[in-house]
């Protein structure tokens with residue numbers, strides 16, 4: 001009976017057949033604001049005059065530059081090599097000439113060496129570019145005979161990292177391990193950050209590539225079960241994926257819309273009812289998890305030999321003239337993207353790389369789009385209005401909101417008074433800075449900022 | 465904040481998150497408490513007339529004045545905007561007898577804000593419920609005005625004021641008032657405690673708005689029910705039934721409006737249950753075995769003192785933790 005209900009469930013409720021409860025405890029419901037850009041089909045941005053490519057766009061070690069100034073490079077050529085295991089190589093997104101190395105500052109505060117390419121000559125662009133990257137056919141019959149190691153090698157060579165924002169090198173995530181065998185692959189299409197519609201558009205417009213990439217990643221990691229997890233507010237994506245996924249043996253898991261459902265651990269909880277142990281990884285419960293846009297890059301690299309040179313981003317928020325979803329070369333500047341979308345409105349008050357819950361603010365329009373940039377959110381004064389700051393009244397709302405079931409008010413106090421023992425006792429390191437606590441706090445406290453500081457202090461102490 | 469340049473809007477940076485729920489703020493919470501108190505205040509004024517009005521006005525005015533004076537002295541910024549001093553004043557007034565002389569109101573208000581709140585560092589830092597600190601002080605300092613006989617004034621012209629409060633009447637003479645009087649509030653008692661109906665109405669509003677954590681009143685009422693039922697079974701002839709325990713005295717006022725003060729109660733759900741159950745148990749202990757007819761105030765203050773400990777006992781198991 002329950003199964004039946006689940007299957008025929010209307011919009012807004014979880015559906016599909018999967019063992020998990022379709023949601024997780026705690027969390028918050030910020031206004032989604034997806035409608036600003038959700039119906040805007042992905043546009044292909046013309047190649048810019050120059051691209052700026054920082055040597056570290058991922059979690060791990062930076063890559064070593066392979067090119068010198070004035071050298072000519074062509075689209076897809078490797079220009080930086082990720083030598084260490086946890087690293088990712090870098091490829092030219094345009095045909096052009098290498099310029100002098102530059103130093104750039106990313107929104108997350110990192111100062112980095114960057115390769116600059118000035119575009120020159122003919123460029124792959126427009127519909128042609130889209131067709132090579134996303135359009136079918138994706139002959140899935142061939143996957144089963146592919147050697148799993150070949151898939152991870154291709155992904156490694158293509159410099160693919162998690163495109164959902166974390167930017168962890170994908171070849172590591174989909175590498176099988178003897179110690180921790182993987183039985184299930186979950187492809188994350190939740191996109192729980194308000195405003196952003198990147199993954200949604202990719203699922204709607206490139207469903208075949210998503211399914212192809214899912215099968216390849218599952219083959220690589222040796223998973224015999226595969227789910228694509230989608231929040232219940234993205235029914236068009238569910239429709240786009242349904243037929244193709246069913247034919248390929250990929251299950252759709254429609255989970256409840258709630259922030260932060262797109263967090264890996266919480267998606268695993270919702271789909272499989274398993275809890276990743278504190279401080280552990282999805283592999284500890286036999287799961288590999290990767291994002292929908294990332295698996296399209298996997299399909300592209302394995303089936304067509306194209307490295308990660310472009311990505312889809314949303315440009316949205318009340319402060320941008322025309323919210324859009326765009327296919328852009330990695331390394332294009334934020335300024336160029338904003339100009340393509342008609343520029344900022346006069347009411348614009350904050351520019352954010354990513355979404356409003358976890359994104360990083362920036363002010364420099366020369367900041368490049370990196371592999372991990374899932375969108376640019378431009379908010380107005382009205383949108384960033386916050387509660388006046390007062391003393392904590394210990395109401396416990398932050399406790400009820402925290403998806404990690406922590407006590408944010410205590411963590412913030414411990415951090416402020418640098419009481420690292422107290423911070424540790426309250427599991428400060430489990431906080432992944434999702435912002436749910438600060439979102440609900442009626443005293444307007446900057447909980448995440450305090451906790452971040454406490455985490456940094458504790459991490460520094462543990463290194464000692 | 466008008467932006468004069470057409471080209472470059474002023475953009476700011478701040479750490480994430482960048483959006484906030486504006487639904488609930490501290491001033492809104494305090495306003496909700498005041499809204500929830502409307503039925504209680506209304507029945508108090510209806511039954512006790514001028515006596516209620518006078519007590520409430522004195523308490524609110526002197527709480528506000530004390531807040532101003534003490535924050536000035538400590539050179540803290542004033543927090544009158546959050547209405548918390550008004551809430552303290554109203555709850556304090558409602559917890560006093562109608563007949564208490566004017567200086568009892570004044571002194572308890574000054575103690576409530578000055579010692580109950582400001583010396584700890586202001587709203588959010590205090591350990592004890594300020595209104596209960598003020599009330600406890602006058603209860604000890606002016607024992608006569610606050611004791612059972614202090615509630616009675618035969619010359620007032622108000623019927624109820626010539627009777628003993630239901631709890632002390634029972635304690636002294638073993639007679640129980642009809643339940644309907646407890647429900648509507650046609651009995652003597654502290655201003656805000658007589659009408660169970662008014663307390664329930666306001667209390668449920670607070671829980672629905674999630675300004676009060678429902679676990680606290682639930683814990684209190686459940687415990688009082690269980691202990692009261694056991695007491696009934698042990699002493700079958702007692703006229704004071706478990707329902708009398710629930711509706712009589714300061715129980716409902718305390719359960720919904722006093723114990724639920726967020727600052728002085730635990731932050732975790734488990735802690736809130738423990739806190740509520742503890743108050744319920746202490747109230748029954750005092751009511752059944754002590755010389756005092758009522759025990760809500762002491763029960764709340766005692767559990768306030770235990771709150772830091774309860775918080776430490778109830779550190780939740782984190783997601784994925786063991």
Ligand code: SF4
Nearest residue numbers: 392394395396398441
């Ligand atoms: S939500 Fe804010 S005011 Fe409430 S307990 Fe947490 S930090 Fe304190």
Ligand code: SF4
Nearest residue numbers: 402431433434435437
């Ligand atoms: S930011 Fe950290 S403490 Fe706050 S809700 Fe998220 S995980 Fe919990």
